[in-house]
Amino acid sequence: MTQTWIEISCDVPADFADVVAEFLTEISGNGVCTENLNVDAFSHDEIQHSSQVTIKAYFPSTDPIQTKMNEISSFLEQLTSQHPGLTLPPPSLSTVKTEDWSSSWKEHFKPMRVGRRLMIVPSWEEAHPRPDDIVLQLDPGMAFGTGGHETTRLCLELLEEIMDDMPTLQIPSVLDLGTGSGILAMAAARLGAGRICAVDIDPQAVEVAQENLAINNLSEQVQCSTTPLESLSGEFDIILANILAEELVRLAPQIMERLAPGGRLVLSGILSEKEKLVRMGFSQQPVEYCETRNQGDWVALLYRKVSL
16 A cells, blocks of 8 residues: 655754754654665675765654654754754655655665674575575565664674573573564574564564565564563563663663563664663663673663672
8 A cells, every 4th residue: 555655854964964863763753764875885884974964754644744844944953053063954845655765775775794694685685695694684664674774783793792602502582672674583583592572663664574574484483563562471581672762761661571680681772972861771770781882873782680
């Protein structure tokens, strides 16, 4: 079924892309698209960043679009007032259909390596893996998580290291909170996890994740749903939460209830400037801070639940 969406675009210097993208994500409730980047590269390290980027957010045509435009314009004006010399053009608006949005970015999504042996390959591309590579075929559709964004890469790298450090006979359970495309859940399955739950509040993301699980023959290994965190049962040895910093803090008590004693917690989706906010939010929880990983303007935090 074709659905009409409203696309609002903001042209900003690359140094301000993350802060604008985070605001647009919050106001839209959906992922955003960053353009004007040369991403036709096999390795993430080869990507060359442009001095200007275009951040695009998408809203259902039934939303109060003029109100959204006013909010975005006010945010951009506030940003320029805080940074003398910064000039930002007003946001632009256009109409797109679902099939246009879900396929227009595909020409830029190429195979990439993450961590030591994970290889992410678009479902429409041919893979050329090394002998020990773990290949994940992916069609993210309109869900977040191609593996190219720093937040997803940080999660994948930490997950691989956690799984490699597991005792030989231990088969850990994994919760992928905010699964998006399902990439983290699929990586967990291929790395040897046992029980895996992948949840997302967006039914469309769950549908995309289920399709990707089917592509990789992992449907039987991963339970994928819109089940709220508080409604999940049991505990998990590993929890991966790649969502907004404020949501991580809000959900901290519920996340702790689902994390098994000694379990590992990976928090991502955090701008560097909000690391302190998240660490303070978890400071009263029964977890031991292990480390912070950085990529670009983003961080991921690794915790271990202490036994009471």
